[in-house]
Amino acid sequence: MLKYTLRRFIYMIITLWVVITATFFLMKLLPGNPFGENASKLSPENLQILREQYGLDKPVWQQYLKYMGKVVQGDLGVSYQYPTREVVDIIKHNFKASLELGAESLVFAVIIGLLLGIFAALRHNKAGDYTAMLIAIIGISVPSFVVGPLLSYFVGVKWGILPPGLWNGPEHRVLPALALSFGTIAILARMMRASMLDVAGQDYIKTAKSKGIGGNAIVWNHMIRNAILPVVTILGPIAANVVTGTLIVEEIFSVPGLGHQFVQSIVTTDYTMIAGLAIFYAAILIFVMFITDIAYGLVDPRIRLGKGR
């Protein structure tokens, strides 16, 4: 198991290195310059001085080596857009809100999604099933840029139940988390339903039934417990996806998260910020996948022993 974990860890580091390298070189292909509109008001000599100060006059491979050296030490440089702030500080600061929003939306999604899926499976091919799946389909097909403004307007302004935006007290958290969870609810509901139906057809359920075990006990002890496992495996990537910030929900509810930061950094050609965020996102996803791999290895020895031995 140790060997397997080590191997996965090395893969993780290599993937991260490839991402950093690819991001660095792709970024250099972006048009425009990172000094913004006002740079065009500078004389060519002054612009050259600026480029020298940021090390942009050096050959790209030298810039790359210098950058890698810094990244290894956890230094992602200073943002061009916010010239007095470190990229690491900006990510740390803004990730807090994205993480909180993502976690809350995940909690909503897990509860509502799983309940909806279980309910649909137990009412298989009946009105309840169709209704639950209709809700799920609506959840998948109605994007958050439609759900968000509707929630903000109706719940926030028309009915005055919750604030329509901002990120101050706990009451400001509910609507954005709900808006962000819609799609995930639908995915989890469909997944849970399919998994439950799959389990329902298994021999051990039939055996349990033939032993005369009651309906509720079968559902709780056998069906849900077994059906939930495949759903859990997709929770990792889903979690990584929702906690890394979403531009649309963050903008609609004025959440100070990372989503907007990412788009803004590309629009303003903020080299260090783009690279920093790409590395950060990749690191989260790769880490989640690493953990999932380890969990798989723990659960099913065939995975860790099968290949590469």
Place this chain on the structure above:
Amino acid sequence: MKTRKIVSGILTLTLLGASLVACGNNNNNAGSSPSASSGASSSASASAPSSSSKTELVMNYRADPPALDVSIAESAASFTILGAISEGLYRLDKDLQPQPALADGMPTISEDGLVYTIKLKSGLTWANGDPLTAKDFVYSFKRTVDPRTKATYGFMVAWVKGGNDVLAAKDDAAIKAAQDKMGVVAKDDTTLEITLDHPIPFFTAQLAFLNFYPQNEKFVSAQGDKSGADADKVLGAGPFKLTKWDHEQQLVLEKNDKYWDAANVKLTKVTLNIVKDTATGLNLYETGATDYADVKGDQMLAYDGKPDLQMKKELVTGYLNFQATKVPAFANVKVRQAFTMAIDRAGVANLVLKNGSVPSTGFVPAGNQDGNGKDFRTVVGDTEAAFDAAKAKQLLAEGLAESGATLPKLSIIGDDTETGKKMLEYLVSQWKTNLGVDVTTEPLPHANRLDRELSKNYQIVSSLWGADYNDPMTWLDMFLTGGSFNTQDWSNAEYDKLVKAAQLETDNAKRADEMAQAEKILLSEAAVTPLYFRSSPFVINPKLKDLILPPYGPDFELKWAHFEG
């Protein structure tokens, strides 16, 4: 198998646990609904215009300021906040006239218009109690032009004699030597002497511009690279103090009791919530959670005729450039005139923008002073050819025959924003209908569009220019032969002569006339095709008075704002 059972058991338990916690949260949420709603309504009542004694203002603000450092500031967001927490020698009033601020009176100007002697008020202090002296200006100017500061607005402070030498200095010794020779001197603690490179008739007003504000050397040096990064790394001497800066979320300003004119500052607290989505901003305004919100074109309709809706006129012109080297036909004046006259500019304002912007009548926008105490646009009148489809068609035929050139497949580049794209579609339809010419659109991300424009890699570009200072020169020197913004490769000797003469002219009346003549040449040759003068609409609590919205530089001026009734 055993491990599998254990792990799946644990995972199930964890999930159930999470669900329980979540249920708890959910219940909390449900339970807190009344308090949540009361939270919303309490914030509403906190900012609702309830009593006459309201002294706290809550505003939506569209951007987090990049850096609150006088030298580095380059965006409207930075200018706005710094304008509230700091101050220059002068502050512009609602008529854009400079009023003495840290200065004790208007400057004494030498006859050749080069040397400004300014007396500071006595007893001035920074918000932390340090005395504020003329040396703080000297330090500030020198720091801004120091290339190590990386100030993109350094070019403006380099109007001060010797400033350009500092900007261009290569090493520490050269920078120091050039700084020592710079034309800014503290004669004593309250006397500042500024010597300019060449006379600038609007320089007194310019001293109200952010990059000319003083800086406290001791404080700024102590912050190092982090100067202006957080609330505790900002020091001013203005009407307010920055007491909280939660990046991308909220800025809180509180009244600065050490400010020399504190008696005239009525607001005790200003909260600026960063709200980027205008629809959300309006929702907040509707619930009473804010006193000010920006509005977009279509959202204006709901407020039509209400006192809440107001219009901010800006010194911004939207215009087109036709690249003459890439498309030789555009080197012909009649062809350019044809493309210009084929556009109904009223449609640009009324169909595309719908935000109070008005069709252009020249390049320098209405409201821009002429450097001689008058409005440039009023003095010069309309210089741009009116919409005339028939004449446009005729001019195109004549122009093409004259130049012997043909029109290649044309495309127009512009920003890929919602409005930017609509604009391109509108222009293309105008040229198709009125000239019978097919043009394709190429909407691009802003940085990309700018890059293509500045590297002259376009045929037609839809662009925008905003004034850096309130004088026609910020518009007219763009199109000098070989200028970096003369991306269309237009050249006119008479124009160059007039603009260069105006740059050195000390007689303001003569200078204004030279600039007027220059703009007439620019537009008669259709060297540039202005489309509209921009406005931006907003809604504001009708009881909030004297919130000044300057047409350039900062977004708003808070010093005199107060609630009435």
